[in-house]
Amino acid sequence: MNNWTKILGNHSIKMGADLRFARNLRVPSDSDRTGILSFGNGPTSNGTTGGLGFATFMLGDVTNFTRFVSESTDAREFQQRFFFYGQDTWRATPKLTVNLGLRYEIYNPESVNGAQLGSLMQMNNDVSTDGYMRVAGVGNISRNMNWSRAPNAWNPRVGVAYQVTPKTVIRGGYGRSFDIGIFGSIYGHVVTQNLPVLANQTATASGGPTSFAWNLVNGPPPCNAATACIPDVPSNGLLPNPGFAVNVKTRPNSLRLPTIDAWNASLQQSLTNTLSLTIAYVGNKGTHTLGDSSGNTTNPNEAGIFLPSQFSITGQPLHFKPTQLQVAPNSLGIDTDGGVSNTTLLRRFYGGSLTACRDGNYPYINGSIAPPAGLPAGSCGWTNDMTYYGNDLDTHFNALQVTLTKQFSRGLSFTANYAWQQGINIATAYSTWNRAATRGRDSNIRTNELIGYGLYELPFGHGKPFASNVSGWENQIIGGWQLSPIVTWSSGLPATLQYSGCSLTSGPGPCYPNGKGSTLKTNLGSFDPVHHNRFFYHGATTPLVQAVNGALVYQSFSGFSGTALDQIGTAGRNNIWGPSFFNTDLALQKNFPIWETVVGQFRMDAYNVFNIINPGFGGGAATTPIDSGDQFITGMAPGSNPRLLQFSLRVNF
Numbered sequence: 001m002n003n004w005t006k007i008l009g010n011h012s013i014k015m016g017a018d019l020r021f022a023r024n025l026r027v028p029s030d031s032d033r034t035g036i037l038s039f040g041n042g043p044t045s046n047g048t049t050g051g052l053g054f055a056t057f058m059l060g061d062v063t064n065f066t067r068f069v070s071e072s073t074d075a076r077e078f079q080q081r082f083f084f085y086g087q088d089t090w091r092a093t094p095k096l097t098v099n100l101g102l103r104y105e106i107y108n109p110e111s112v113n114g115a116q117l118g119s120l121m122q123m124n125n126d127v128s129t130d131g132y133m134r135v136a137g138v139g140n141i142s143r144n145m146n147w148s149r150a151p152n153a154w155n156p157r158v159g160v161a162y163q164v165t166p167k168t169v170i171r172g173g174y175g176r177s178f179d180i181g182i183f184g185s186i187y188g189h190v191v192t193q194n195l196p197v198l199a200n201q202t203a204t205a206s207g208g209p210t211s212f213a214w215n216l217v218n219g220p221p222p223c224n225a226a227t228a229c230i231p232d233v234p235s236n237g238l239l240p241n242p243g244f245a246v247n248v249k250t251r252p253n254s255l256r257l258p259t260i261d262a263w264n265a266s267l268q269q270s271l272t273n274t275l276s277l278t279i280a281y282v283g284n285k286g287t288h289t290l291g292d293s294s295g296n297t298t299n300p301n302e303a304g305i306f307l308p309s310q311f312s313i314t315g316q317p318l319h320f321k322p323t324q325l326q327v328a329p330n331s332l333g334i335d336t337d338g339g340v341s342n343t344t345l346l347r348r349f350y351g352g353s354l355t356a357c358r359d360g361n362y363p364y365i366n367g368s369i370a371p372p373a374g375l376p377a378g379s380c381g382w383t384n385d386m387t388y389y390g391n392d393l394d395t396h397f398n399a400l401q402v403t404l405t406k407q408f409s410r411g412l413s414f415t416a417n418y419a420w421q422q423g424i425n426i427a428t429a430y431s432t433w434n435r436a437a438t439r440g441r442d443s444n445i446r447t448n449e450l451i452g453y454g455l456y457e458l459p460f461g462h463g464k465p466f467a468s469n470v471s472g473w474e475n476q477i478i479g480g481w482q483l484s485p486i487v488t489w490s491s492g493l494p495a496t497l498q499y500s501g502c503s504l505t506s507g508p509g510p511c512y513p514n515g516k517g518s519t520l521k522t523n524l525g526s527f528d529p530v531h532h533n534r535f536f537y538h539g540a541t542t543p544l545v546q547a548v549n550g551a552l553v554y555q556s557f558s559g560f561s562g563t564a565l566d567q568i569g570t571a572g573r574n575n576i577w578g579p580s581f582f583n584t585d586l587a588l589q590k591n592f593p594i595w596e597t598v599v600g601q602f603r604m605d606a607y608n609v610f611n612i613i614n615p616g617f618g619g620g621a622a623t624t625p626i627d628s629g630d631q632f633i634t635g636m637a638p639g640s641n642p643r644l645l646q647f648s649l650r651v652n653f
Contacts, residue, residue: 001016002016002017003016004016010092011090012088012090013087013088014086014088014089015086017083018083019080019082019083020080020083021080021081022077022080022110022187023076023077023078024078024187024188024189024192025074025075025076026192026193028068029068031066031067031068032067032068033068033069034067035065035066035220036067038065039053039061040053040205041053041056042056042063042205042210042211044061045209045210060216062203062215062216062220063205063212063213064202064204064213065203065204065214066200067220068199068200068201069199069201069223069229070198070199071198071230075114075197076113077110077111077187077188077189077191077192078111078112078113079107079108080106080108083103085101085103085104087099087101087102095164096161097160097161097162099159100157100158104153104155105150105257106153107153107180107257108144108149109144109145109255110191111136111142111143111144112136112137114136115136115137115143116136116196116197117137117192117197118192119134119135119191119194119196119197120134120145120253121133121134121194121241121248121249121250121251122252123251123252123300123386124253125252125392126388126390126432127300130354130355130356131354132238132241132355133194133195133239134146134239135195135196135233135239136191138233138234138235138237139235139238140237141237145191147251147254147255148253148254149254149255150178150254153257155177155178157173157174157175157176158173158175159171160173166270167270168270169268170266170267170268171265171268172263173263173264174261174262174263175262176259176260176261176262177259178257178259179257179258179259179260180258181257181258181391182290182294182296183296184296184389185251185256185258185296185390186255186257190251191249193249194248195230195241195246195248199223199229199245199246200248201223201229201245201246202247203221204384206372206383207342208341209323221245226368228242228244228368234361239361240356240362241382243380243382243384243386244369244372244380244381244382244384245384247387248387249386249387249388250387251388251389252390252392256288256390256392257288258286258287258290258391259286259287259288260284260285261284261286262282262284263283264280264281264283265280266279274407274408274409275405276404276405277402277404278401278403278405280400280401281398281400282397282398282399282401284396285394285395286395286397287394288394289391289393289394289395289425290391291427291431292425292426292438292440292442292443293427293444295428296389297428298388298393298428298431299388299429300386300432301349301350301385302347302429302508303344303508304347304430304433304508304509305319305320305346305433305506305509305566306319306320306566307345307347311350311352312338312345313332313350313351313379314332314351317338318345319337319339319346320506320507320508320565320566321335321337321341321565322341322503322547324547325504325550325551325552325565327550332345341507346507346508347383349382349386350375350379350380350383351376351379352380353376353378353379353380357378357379357380365377365378393425393428393431393435394426395423395425395426396424397421397423397424397445399421400419400420400421401417401419402418402419403415403417406454411457411458411459411464412457413454413455414452414453414454414455416452417450417452420447421445421446421447423444423445424439424440424442426438426439426440427440429510430508430509430510434568437509437573438510438573439572440496440572441494441573441574442574443494443574443618446490446491446492446493447577449490449491450487450488450489450490451486452487453484453486455483455484456483456484457482457483458481458483460479460481461475464479476592480591481588482588482589482590483587484586484588484589485586486584486585486586487584488581488582488583488584489582490580490581492580492617493577493578493617493618493638494574494576494578495574495575495576495577495619495623496511496576497513497571497576498513498623498625498626499511499513499543499544499560499562499626499627500545500628501545501546501627504545504565505545505552506563506566506567507566509566510569511569512568513560513561514569514570515558515559515560515561515570516559516570517576517577520537520558520559521537521538521558522536522537522577523537524536524579524633531632533632533633534632534633535633536579536615536617536632536633537630537631538630539626539629539631540555540557540560540627542555542627544556544561545563552565557627558626576618576623577618578616578618578619578637579617579633581614581637583608583639584608584612585607585608586605586606587603587605587606589601589603589604590603594651598653599652599653600649600650601649602648602649604646604647604648605645605646605648606643606646607643607644607645608641608644609643610643611642613636613640613642614637614640615636616635616638617637619637
């Protein structure tokens with residue numbers, strides 16, 4: 001990397017280049033290689049209620065099984081990234097400064113270190129795919145899986161500063177930035193942790209509520225070519241995705257870069273020689289970014305509430321309908337109106353057909369594996385989730401920020417920041433079907449936040465207002481002390497209010513009641529030393545929705561009610577707010593000279609000095625259903641800990 005600067009009159013021109021070469025090797029065990037077994041209530045239930053997971057375990061009926069299986073532990077990725085920029089800072093007039101810049105970024109698709117050591121399935125949106133895994137180094141598939149680099153990666157910058165008066169400055173700016181995403185969306189582990197290198201084998205009960213994946217007597221299904229868990233690669237390098245056996249990873253082609261467009265405008269006013277006030281508006285728009293709480297993937301094969309006819313195994317539209325409401329279901333569990341409780345049938349690529357699923361190499365076509373009962377010829381029959389590194393969600397952020405700053409004088413400096421802010425983003429789950437339903441407040445952003453920090457030199461000792469004439473040994477005791485506090489106050493984090501009847505109404509969709517979060521009255525109670533919790537709000541003691549004699553029966557509570565069948569509640573995601581947050585950290589330190597350039601320092605840091613235990617509620621987590629009685633808070637907020645004292649001695653030389 002290098003940078004060059006040239007001064008031309010009132011222009012300061014900078015140019016630079018940054019050439020990066022990335023290497024990655026990761027051998028994962030996210031799903032334990034010996035296998036993770038789950039035993040649900042379903043196999044020992046009556047199909048609608050009851051059942052016990054332990055009883056299912058005693059019968060040996062595994063309802064869900066997952067494990068990682070590797071063919072290689074030396075599959076590596078390589079990527080070249082090139083960056084170039086030019087910038088001009090122009091002092092147009094003594095009062096006006098303009099900054100213009102442009103940056104161009106090149107992210108080449110990564111390549112692997114050998115044939116069959118990586119693959120990718122191309123998917124450019126939630127449904128657009130041919131279903132083929134492109135295997136590196138086989139047939140006409142190159143070692144970069146024939147991927148294309150991200151196009152039009154231009155980053156403009158513009159900034160303006162204008163001095164209205166000697167004490168008043170106006171600033172504004174706009175800029176665009178790209179990012180490499182997170183954990184594989186542009187580079188890193190996705191291609192080498194895919195077939196045929198790595199299989200994320202999953203076996204799930206897919207035959208309805210009382211079904212199971214396999215029994216312990218027989219053991220898990222093997223992971224080999226015979227089961228299509230790690231299938232043989234065709235000579236053309238186009239491997240039909242065996243989505244009925246494994247979870248595969250997929251990406252857009254060309255690479256899609258997360259993008260942030262950010263802008264701001266501020267007014268800075270000098271109040272005194274050492275005190276200034278800044279008022280600013282800050283905003284940004286994220287495009288092709290992550291989901292809420294750093295979700296970097298979506299699942300195009302997730303079940304929907306409504307399934308269009310082109311994805312249905314019967315050719316008719318299907319919709320979710322719980323067993324308790326079905327009238328005359330057929331042998332596949334589909335009611336006369338297309339209602340189905342088995343959510344496997346509501347996946348896009350179970351009944352849907354793709355080019356790869358009609359290929360002669362596909363196990364359901366060549367007869368090497370028998371398709372499930374009722375699956376039409378040419379249908380994919382994918383029962384596993386898909387991991388789509390799409391970088392295709394959006395974010396919005398707007399904030400009013402006020403900053404009061406005092407420069408260091410007379411032993412004191414401080415900064416106080418207040419922000420009113422709003423962040424909006426999209427959760428990953430169910431976003432492939434209905435983004436509006438998963439759009440909501442950012443789980444990690446508090447609406448109001450006040451942060452103050454500073455430095456105060458205690459006024460004792462040589463050169464200070466008090467006790468300036470003390471002896472040297474006395475000055476070593478009372479002089480040179482500094483106090484540095486950090487005070488934080490903020491409003492609560494958002495949380496998603498749910499209700500217990502979602503399994504009867506919205507099924508695989510988001511679980512929100514009808515109503516508005518603002519109608520729920522919250523009141524943080526005192527700490528209960530017996531139950532170790534704090535009361536937060538009253539909830540209903542009976543369900544908002546129940547199935548009685550084949551019909552849904554409703555009740556309302558505090559302005560909330562359950563939804564109609566196949567509807568998503570109006571309360572939305574992150575619809576209520578948790579309690580506020582307060583914390584104070586304090587540092588006390590003393591510097592004392594030892595000899596010439598050698599200085600000793602004693603320091604005490606007190607984290608959460610007042611030992612205030614902030615209750616945890618929100619941060620995007622789903623709350624206890626509103627119809628499950630009173631809500632109590634039992635944990636601490638993110639970033640909150642009991643008081644911690646730390647003492648240290650150091651020597652600087």
